[in-house]
Amino acid sequence: GVGWIHLRFPVCAARASWGAPALGWHIDGATARLDTQQSVVVLPLVTPIRRGGGGTALLRGSHKTIARWVHDRGADGVDRQSAGIDTLQEHIDRFVLPAALARAGAAAVEEVSGNAGDVLLMHPLLVHASSVAHRHTFELDGAGWQAVPHGIRVTFNLSIGWVSPP
Numbered sequence: 001g002v003g004w005i006h007l008r009f010p011v012c013a014a015r016a017s018w019g020a021p022a023l024g025w026h027i028d029g030a031t032a033r034l035d036t037q038q039s040v041v042v043l044p045l046v047t048p049i050r051r052g053g054g055g056t057a058l059l060r061g062s063h064k065t066i067a068r069w070v071h072d073r074g075a076d077g078v079d080r081q082s083a084g085i086d087t088l089q090e091h092i093d094r095f096v097l098p099a100a101l102a103r104a105g106a107a108a109v110e111e112v113s114g115n116a117g118d119v120l121l122m123h124p125l126l127v128h129a130s131s132v133a134h135r136h137t138f139e140l141d142g143a144g145w146q147a148v149p150h151g152i153r154v155t156f157n158l159s160i161g162w163v164s165p166p
Helices: 062-071 084-108
Strands: 003-008 038-044 057-059 109-111 119-122 137-141 144-148 153-161
Touching: 057 084, 062 084, 084 109
Parallel strands: none
Antiparallel strands: 003 153, 038 119, 038 153, 057 109, 137 144
C-alpha cells in the first residue's frame, strides 16, 4: 500500500490557547532503524487546518535526537523483532519529549497549520502527535458562516519508500 488516510475530529478543549499534547507522541511507520525504507512522511492537507485548530504537533529537532539514539545502538539500529520499537517509544516518552520541553518549553513544539492542498513533508524519525482544537472554526453552509466547535481534519499519510541499490 501507499499509506493511510487520517480522519480526525479534534475535540475542542476548554483552554485559552493551544498547547502541546501530553500523550500520543510517536514516529510513523514503526521504524527503528537508520536504513529504514520509509524515506519521507508526506501529509497532503485535504481540509484547512488553522492555528489552534488541532493540527499535528511536531517536536522540533527530534529527528536528530532519534537518529543519534538509534545510531548509538549499533549498525542495525534497534531490532524491531526484539521489542526495539517499544524501547524507542519508551525512550520518546521518558527522555526525548521531557528533555525537549525542559530545554525549550512551548517553543519545542510546533503546530501544523495550512490550507487545503498544502503538503507537509516530514523526516521519518520526526516525533509528532495529534492535538486538540482549542477554538471554534467557521464553515460556510447554505445559511452563511457558522461557528463549529471542531471541524473534521483530513490528511493522507503517504509512505514513500526506497530500495537500496544491490
